[in-house]
Amino acid sequence: MTDEAFSIDKRPLRDLLRQVEDGRAQLPEFQRGWVWPHPNITSLLASVSQGFPVGTVMTLQSGGDVRFKHRPIEGATPPPAVEPETLVLDGQQRLTSLFQAIKLGEPVVTQDVRKQRVTGWFYVDMRAVLDGQTDREDAIRFLPEDRIVKNFRSEVLQDYSTREKEYEAQLFPLSAVLDPYDWRRGFEEYWWDRDKESLRVWGRFEELFVRNFDRYQVPVISLGKNTARQAVCQVFENVNTGGVSLTVFELLTATFAADEFDLRRHWEKEVKAAWDAPKYRILKEVSNTDFLQSVTLLATAARREDAVGHGVAEERLPRIGCKRKDMLELSLDEYERFAPLVVEGFRRAAQFLRQQYVFDTRFLPYGTQLIPLSAILALAGEDAQSAGAQSKLARWYWCGVFGELYGGSTETRFSHDLPDVVGWIRGVFGEPRTVEAAQFPPGRLLTLRTRNSAAYKGIYALLLKAGAVDWRTGVKAEVTEYFDESIDIHHIFPKVWCQEAGKDPGLYNSVVNKTPLTARTNRIIGGNAPSDYLVKLAKSAEITSEEVRGHIRSHLAEPEHMSVDDFPSFFAARKAALLARVSAEMGKVIVDDGADTDALAEADAEELVEVS
Secondary structure (H helix, E strand, C coil): CCHHHEEEEEEEHHHHHHHHHHCCEEEECCCCCCCCEHHHHHHHHHHHHCCCCCCCEEEEECCCCCCCCEECCCCCCCCCCCCCCEEEEECHHHHHHHHHHHCCCCCEEEECCCCCEEEEEEEEEHHHHHCCCCCHHHHEEEEECCCEEECCCCCEEEECCCHHHHHHHCEEEHHHCCCCHHHHHHHHHHHHCCCHHHHCHHHHHHHHHHHHHHHCEEEEEEECCCCCHHHHHHHHHHHCCCCCCCCHHHHHHHHHHCCCCCHHHHHHHHHHHHCCCHHHHHHCCCCHHHHHHHHHHHHHHHHHHHHHHCCCCHHHCCCCCCCHHHHHCCCHHHHHHHHHHHHHHHHHHHHHHHHCCCCCHHHCCCCCCHHHHHHHHHHHHHHHCCHHHHHHHHHHHHHHHHCCCCCCCCHHHHHHHHHHHHHHHCCCCCCCHHHHHCCCCCCHHHHCCCCCCHHHHHHHHHHHHCCCECCCCCCEHHHHHHHCCCCEEEECCCHHHHHHCCCCHHHHCCHHHEEEECHHHHHHHCCCCHHHHHHHHHHHHCCCHHHHHHHHHCCCCCHHHHHCCCHHHHHHHHHHHHHHHHHHHHCCCCCCCCCCHHHHHHHHCCCCCCCC
């Protein structure tokens, strides 16, 4: 934004509240509701009554290319056809509080300090203002809606329910502060024949309190009507540091609503409903922003393809992307065009992940990788359904997982993945950049100790893909996982046994010594040596020891080494087997040089949360 994009001036509080009342100043739909409790409003009124600054108000001029759905400030009831001249971006809570307390002329519906709903009126004790000793906040009172103060037994303590009682108590209603003349006349008439000294109270009170409201000027920063949507979003977040960040979804919801499209309803009732079935449970943590990113990838890819078709030079072609700026440039037409494709893309992504034995969000390596995956499947369409295409897609997926390429900021990788992988599937490009970049050092297996790592979850999925069955029941792990939430990854050589045998914790706590087992099977294992628990497993399951060994081999583990408690031989063999699986899925040669010392030192330097 340039210096000319905004202006700064001061405006009378009276005029700002009049604009709120008649609808010339309204709120963009993305603004949250009014939430100030009455002690906050009291502090605000006290500051204005003393001429103290209460911060700036920031507005956006209406009528530009970027339109937002709008609504009146709470309490205002302008005619429905009124279009606002400005939208309030910052200062909503202050403007609403002042409008409700001194302009609306109705009881203020707010909260107490416990966030309980309360309704009432703001008053100021005139004598407390004039004594010069009372703190201004203490002089302002919040009275019940009926203006009668009662104790917990509902006994009346104070009654200010009539004008005469207000005059007698010299308690001035702040709802009259912008137009005090009727109240002043009644006050003077009440005291004319009663007490001349009280009669003179008004003059001093008006000068010290009332006129400050009439004279009060509010600094206003006004953004021009041509301010870009991205700039509005950035400015809003900068000035609302104490609140919740404004998401792209909320801003687009307000933008699309200007064209009578309810983005929030579409997300809740149509998008999420499309994968509500149990078979799509892997999608349950997909957010509305994730969905918008996938839609934006398709929209920007279409813009680029259209530009290519019109002969635009390479260096001037629009970029494919899904960063915040890209999402904020998404038009409603583009959303309506590509959202259905992305819904289907996510459904196909869930099906693809099931084929990769990724069933549950607990063991989903990267939730972020769902974004390019869904976009790829949406754009490639039926081209992605052949066996060859699925093989390429799987290779890209596992390179991303075991190359650990989708942590942190990933939008640039997404923008490469979409054209790279679709082009690879269609045979017009070579290997995607993600596949080329992925590397899996053999020593990484020793540093994978908890499911905080995507690669750790990837090993879990590869074990299921290898056909891992429960050691006791012989039921495939993915079936057990579906019906029994108690399955988890546990030690093969138990931790207690390893500690007593003096084994290196850097080895026995690594994923090489862990595998998915049910809670009941793990209880049978306990802290026993493998040579002991293999016998117990066979007895518990009422099967032969050879059948148990077959179950164990399905986990890429060698029962021969376990039956004689040979941890070093077991560890070396299983590490080699896991590396072979990772190598096969990534389509890359992994050479294990056996240099594990550095990897162990790196892992042992970190504070690790172990899963036993």
